[in-house]
Amino acid sequence: MNKIIVYEHVDFKGLHREFTLDVPDLHSMDFGDCISSLKVIGQPWLAFNDSDYKGLAHAYEEGEYNHIGQNDSISSLQLVSEDLEHPQITLFDKPNFEGASKIITEETNLLYGYFNDKASSHIVQKGVWLLYEHANRKGWQYIAREGDKLSNYESVFHFNKKCSHVYPLQGGRATITSNILWDSQKIESEREVVIDEIKGVNNTDFEQTFTTTTSKIYESATSHSFKLKLSGLKVNESFYLSIGPSTNLKVEKGNIDSMVTVDKVEVIMPANIPPHSELNIRVIRKVVTASVPVELTITKNGKSKTECGEYRSVSGSNISARYIMKPVQKKV
Template sequence: RTQSCTTIHRSYPCDLNVSSSHLVLYDGVDFGGLSLLLETAEPNLAIRAFANATVSLKVSGAPWYCCMVPDCADGVIEVFEEGCYPNLGRLSNVIAAAWPVLERLEDPLIRVYTDTGMAGTQRNFSREVNLAYSDVDNEVSSHEVVEGVWLLSSDGGNRGFKRLARQGQVLDYSVYGLSSFNDMLSYLCPLTQGQPVVVGVRLDCAQAQSRVGREVLDVLMVNNTSPVEQQLTVTHHVRSELGVSESFTFSQHTVLRQGVTFGVSVHHFHWGFFAALSSELRLDLEQGFRVEKGVTESWSRQVAREVEVRALVPPNATVSATILLQEKTYLVPVVLSVRLGFQVVEERANFTCVDRTYTTVEYEVRT
């Protein structure tokens, strides 16, 4: 989504280093001045000589939350999801601690209740919501997080008092002490991971399946009107019907988003599988290709062929020469390793190769 659970202006997409999940703090606007790279939690930035220094920041991968005092002792937080924040404005020179969100964030779900102890009216939410449009605004007294991590805010637009609600938590709001959310909750926002990154591609060539089909390209009639047997030769040009193609098919429940890219090279293929392919298909795979989800998921190349028909035709007879295309399709299971924030998950895909370069000729004598 283009919106974020923070109230600070964010540029996204932007120029980010996606090699890992991290937070980069800068002591100048527009990412100028001194900087500090964080890949793990830092409860006290003074230890790293960067307390109250941050004026702009970049988040790559998982969300982070920052606090204004060490160890987040006062409970005041601000959340930053993936993107570039060129000017923190009111939050400039106040960040004293930072923590990454390590949990998986797909399929968020939270249950809120109007009474303590998970009692009273229950409402379930799986998206960002403004409770001002609901029948439980400023009435929630407890919650249960089923999936994800949620930012709870006392005012609309992720403003006011804020708390993070994590998976597995079943809380009465009285546990928040003086800043209790009891009958104050007005806004819910599920945190989201940054752009998924494919960090590994494995083609399971040992489990590849293949099928063969045949298609009639043309039928040539070779006539011999003489009284003696003749060897007749005809050259037939085949163009548009022949070629090779490759395509990637992702899982229906893929975590990859449009625009995610990754490369596939010949080194991903088992040699025994690769050697059994036609020279035209091997040529394509040797060059490698780049997949961009939702943009470039298939490729094709036409191949021209000359088919030479040689028929020994009896006297005063006709030979029917049927030019056949043998189509070979290979379906190769693929395992993609995908980094989501600080998590690496595996998902299935399929790589399909179609080889339409094999031609044969079948003859039939007609008298």
């Protein structure tokens, strides 16, 4: 959910209010010109010094702000409703969208290029942009929203040829839910590995105890990994794959890695060896490599999209014992 929580004092102290919809006049809510700290969840919010979304404005992206520059001067709040993915703005070095132009699709410090302090007009094709007077997001700023066509900086806010930095507002964190399609699991390979071999011989005329214990414990490991079907696709948030009741694979932001879980398996051993018999026990680990398709539902700003991934495991948790009993000749 997109919401903003505003506090009367710094460090989130004093009275507070929570809003999920635009507030044209905070005074009508008995909370005008008293905000000193705030928290944003989801999409960014715009805070205006005057009611009805007028006056000086600042943008606040998702996060916690224990002290704000607009201390005790916010009179209205507005949720940014634009789609903030794939932002684009075109700057022109002359008024009325004429002269040389520069198309920008990501945060840019104009000080490092040829368009520093040259912009005189702009058109916002997508997203919401902050235009700064100085590099590194400093100085006076202007908020340019999607569809904004400002033909002359000088006549509007005396900003002509003073823009040195542009920054597109970032949307709130996405929520990601995963669905592992176990019914479509594919076994890619199976192989058996001998991990232990035990031999016992009874040359007597009486049944003998083979071992003092009736079972033996072996350690097994299973590797888990996840990958996206499209190699160019990026997951920008962390999420969990629930593999079992006690196993969750965490896919970190920008780091899709694997994990290994370790279990202990008890293998039952025979207790006795008949007279004049030889018992061979082979402990076999069955290693199974399997893959399962995964559906990811990515929800951001009320919009959802589905991506496909693949969960893969290499499991050696299936451990069993095989017995071979054969007679031995009596010693003369």
